[in-house]
Amino acid sequence: MDEGDSVQFRRRLLMVAEGLGREDVEGLKFLCKDLIPFGKLEAMTSARDVFQFLISSDIVNPEDTFVIAELLYRIKHNYLLQKINYTKEMVQGNLRLKGQVSEFRQMLYELSEEFTEDDLGTAVFLLREHLPKRQPKMSGVELLTALERNDLLSENNLQLLEELCGKISPNLLTRIDTYKLKRVSLSVQESKENAPSSVRESPLGGACLSAAIQERSIKYPPDSLDSYSSLREHTGHVHSFGSNPGVKAENSVGHSEQSFPLREQDDESKIASKRYKMDGPCRGHCLIFNNVNFEGHLGRRMGSQKDAEELEHVFKWLGLEVVMYDDQTSIEIHEHLQKWQSSENWKDSDCLVCCILSHGKSGEIYGTDAQLIPIRTIMSYFTAHQCPLLARKPKLFFIQACQGEKTQKAVYLEVDTDDHLGADAQSAGSSSPQPSIPEEADFLLGMATVDGYLSFRHTREGTWYIQALCTKLQQLVPRGEDILSILTEVNKDVSYRADPKGLKKQMPQPAFTLRKKLIFPVPEAPPPSQQP
Template sequence: MGDDISLNFRQKLLLIDDNLGTEDVAALKFLCLDLIPFKKLESAQSALDIFQLLMAEEYLNEEDTFLLAELLYRIKCHFLLQKLNYTKERVQEYLPEKGRVSPYRQMLYELAENITSDMLKEIIFLLRDHLPKRQPIFSALKLLILLEKQGLLTESNVKMLEEICTSVSPDLLETVNSYKREKVSLPRQENTLPIKESAQPGGTKVFSSPQETSIKSVSSKINGHYGEESRSLWEHVGNVHSLPTRQDDKAGNVVQGISEVNLNLELPAEFISAKNESKKLTSYKMDGPKRGFCLVINNVKFDGYLGERKGSCKDAGELKQVFTWLGLEVEIYKDQTAKEIKDLMEIWQDSEKHINRDCFICCILSHGESGAIYGKDGELISIRTIMSYFTAKQCPALAEKPKLFFIQACQGQKIQCPVYVEPDAQVPKLPSVQQKISPFESIPEEADFLLGMATIDGYASFRHVEQGTWYIQALCSKLQLLVPRGEDILSILTEVNEDVSRRADSLGKKKQMPQPAYTLRKKFIFPVPRDPPPSQQH
């Protein structure tokens, strides 16, 4: 019996390893630096190697998997927690008592998550006299490890880190200051877990007594208590109806260009024309020989217990019509396994396909979980993994070009209920739905990505068995209505939010709220097509 349990445990670890990319492995190694000697970690090439080291140090076994759950939680691979019988809420509940990643290590990791590639270049330039001459530095984590190795950065000495943040981006300084405040204000607590000897990157042995703390940072602001014990393996299909599209909708411009935000209001009158010219420069270049490719992955029938997604072909057909009208070359792939989706991403990351093209769009229609979608074989693949194939490093031909991903899939099984407001009544307090995290955790740190999610994390999305999904139908409708008006994509998605939020099932009890996230640096505006929208073509 024991051997069966051990085999089952190792199979779970194998599945987790299969869903972790190179960046995830680097993050795991970094978070384990206070627990495992650096020399041992340095030789780890995969997540399985790290799991083996954790088991050897008695941090991980089949009876106690919390440390691994904590690590997955901190690198935001929440969809993998279910393989260890955890949820985000359970991990958050146990962190104050059982957390092993020190506040110091948390602070460094959160800081690294918010250091952009441009910031990293500036930091390397500032520290050129302190860094190895011939050792390339491709990530913020690598940089922090080098600083620790040389003793320039320790748990009790973050002065150099403060100076760097002040010079490069004062916003980063708040993360370090929060750590310092918490370090001073938190009383020493008796550790309920055994204290283990570990080695810092520099080789100095230390004793770690980790405590959980609420470090204030960008990621802590978007990480709330969310998720459920039970997970949805189906997409809700009911007797739903759509509200008629308003033809007089006018999208508000919700995003200001970079030059508008930084505009000096005291500019003399002769520079007004320069100001107007600068507005034109805030949009992505969309006048190349070819617009680009649009991939549509449409999973309808699934192996095993996942139900058929009736009505999804209606969505796929409309996406093809609309994006073809917008000038993209549309390719549709039906009923793809998780591995086949990864293989497709590898094929389409080939830079030769994207030379002389303005953008790249990928639409995925499937069942889903928090931060992940299902292949037809019932295997999960994280949204972040899918998008990471098209970073500037993996696909140079798309560097500095907009990359748009639209995901139609459930992110859980919770149902959003309507909040009824009387005209003369006090507006009730918004439910916790409004406080859920954004899908930013699914987006690669690099610029020029947009991720449009059909629903917020933890909640279901809805699909009519004949008319298609609320989200995709609203997206196609608003693109046809607002692209001819010259609206940018974020304004259009705001209108999509408004459209979907007004829809409900036939009983008026089920609602849905889409959510976009982006690292776009400029406005994304489709050129107005010469032909009328597909909905007006006969």
Template sequence: MMWQRDCCSSNMEDDVSLKFHQQLLLISENLVTEDVEALKFLCTDLLHLRKLEGVKSALDIFKLLMAQEYLNAEDTFLLAELLYRIKCHSLLEKLGYTKEKVQERLHEKGRVSPYRQMLYELSENITNEMLKEIIFLLQNHLPKRWITLSALDLLILLEKQGLLTKDNVQILEDVCVTVSPDLLETIKCYKKAKDNKAANFTQAFPELNLELRGEFSNVENGSKNMTSYKMDGPHRGFCLIINNVNFNSSQRKGSCKDAEQLERVFTWLGLDVRTYTDLTSGDIRSLMQTWQDLQDHEDRNCFVCCILSHGESGAIYGTDEKLVLIRTLMSHFTASQCPQLAAKPKLFFIQACQGNKIQRPVYVDTGAQTSDLSSMQDSFPLFESIPEEADFLLSMATVDGYVSFRHIEEGSWYIQALCSKLQLLVPRGEDILSILTQVNEDVARRVSPSGTKKQMPQPAYTFRKKFIFPIPTAPPPSEQHQGF
């Protein structure tokens, strides 16, 4: 196989092992009808509703999850989460998990939404007597001759009718005020957490929203008035490259090709490049601390860090297959933690999966209008990985939750495109955000040999000025090294 994914559970194959099938069969045999219905409900946001309606057993659900690549022999966490949610804790050991292990990883890997969790918790606490009262209160909203079998059936019906959504739970509040204050408390907790998350985002990253609006406005108006970061000092800056190739259970073939290209390009751009290979999670944290304390940053214009590894949502793996949060890595270089880099641009380029989902091709009318700005802003979950302080750029190979692809000989789609566009556009005086937009376009046009898999990179930033690399006097590496 010539292509790999940069997830820690790489080398996942469609033909799962016999042992894995045996595990699933054993788990299925220990789940009763009510458990299957609960699993179906919790998977509503992950699987197509029409397919879920045809489910008759737990094995049917497992097959659907495998078909969508949510579940495989190398990554069974979603199933472990589902079993944890429905309180089938004794079955977790069949997947190598315990209740405590699942709890520890839910924050990083959990896929069941807070909304779905809240509804399921409600259903578990609605007694038969409460259900009768709720049905009586909602009789004008229910089809005639409809008889509910369970609280889950009722919630699903309300969702189908559009009366209940993650952003509108008013109908539940209305009935719970009468039926049970305890149920109402569950809903209030969900709403409070949801409101706090939105408020925290606005408070933590106000400059991101302003910069995004400002950048789009400048592009549309052709503004040339934005100032640029100072890049005319005696030393450009340091570029760290962390190249994790050899893991306990896999090897990231082709990553050395990426590292070599990055070394050549950033050396050409005037940076002092330092490459580190096969670092554990502890090694990575120690390295960040070392570079945070380096006094030589004071004489540099900028700082660049490239990480090539496996990853999960908001994190990358060390070769010991332990996660390191991207936010933690970047926090070493904030103005307070690294004063020598205060007000200077700090660029992070991450080649790693951010989940296990696969992006599929969508065929569009090329004459259709693009989405408005508000819809574009809604697609930036990686803002959560950016520290509050300004002057950071985080450029991810893929959007949150999805895989990124790497050819075992030619390197990754993202790093190939990044190096190519830097060489092409830096000599033209383009700023880094314009270059990354073209990187997005390049990668978005690529497709797997099967024609079924796509990838979309994602930059996010807190820059206050334009970042423009000075034009090197030497020719680009692609002209110096044939076959780049």
């Protein structure tokens, strides 16, 4: 290898390192504990340090960067794979033969990703005597590392971890159970291959373990695994919790004729049947209606252009063709929707996204002519009956508009509503039309606020809701999160925001008739926020 190749090789790794944040580096270090001595890992502060050790140990070289590809895949940063000439599919295809991260390490990392802040707070309280002093706040990775360091957690010692998960969030036990059953299955298979037929008992006590986990599944039934695993990326690999959502303990061990897990291709087909198809010739179209200037008494929506630009960048990044409509009257909005309703573009499209940024009242939004349009009417243009080419395809609507009466303004904050609303301003619990979705399937409606309340817009930085939506899409799509999980995080983000005096709050509200999980494919390019 000449010097130029070496420089190019290191340059690619540097680009990968620059795309990783502090938490990502901690994840890399945690996953590398089987490859790098613990003492050396503790001294590492950057992804460059990790990569340098892997190079020095000849685990990584210009001809073989698979370990780094696997690490990126494990931490759900698939968009960085292209930097080292890999794709997600290439990594998946080589994991069984070339994977370096152990099943145990994978399970712990995935478990750490499931811990909420409340979970971690409870865990730290319960384990205070076993944890470093003066460290009241810990990440999931730091918590598990501390347990390993104190010999309270290992591949053959999961008792404390199980007790902890049982106390803070019993659903977490399902991931541990899946790992244990996988180990039992592998042991059973090895016994079949290497021992006489009369000696097939697992060294882990397969029958007893199966019975114990089966008993636990009465309290935490296996069918709950599917909904819980919606927060993770379904990869279809044997190590993945989500890849075997319907696994039953009694089918895993205790019968020498059966094997676990299911074949990978079977897993893939099951997962595919529970997801919307998102790999067509065209990802879809995103329609953005950005109303800023209004006739009559409705005020100018300063800051909305920031929202429109962010939405355009994010949905283009997600592979959709974006069409922007600025300052549209109610009649023009209807005309555009009618045109798209009959468009042939939907034939090869995976989905529809429609974003409306405007003033509003309960269940309605304003055109720039100050005329109201019911949100339900907007969505009804795309029902299966009215738009057959979108039948059984997901249709997402994001509405940034007030849904109730005005309150006092704060510095730099305005409300997306009529500045002179009187008795027509609907408060919560009113009898006016509620924002709702068509009765037909495959719709999602994301409202910036619950009915009867205001939504807030910064005159320079845009609205709380749209900015949170764009941020969470960029953060969580690369991790394989489904759209409902992402909107839950949006709710959390917006609920924490307040005006400078801390008096004004906002709570978004999604509603949906989706029948499957909607997971956007991970783009190869980095998120817009990380692009130069």
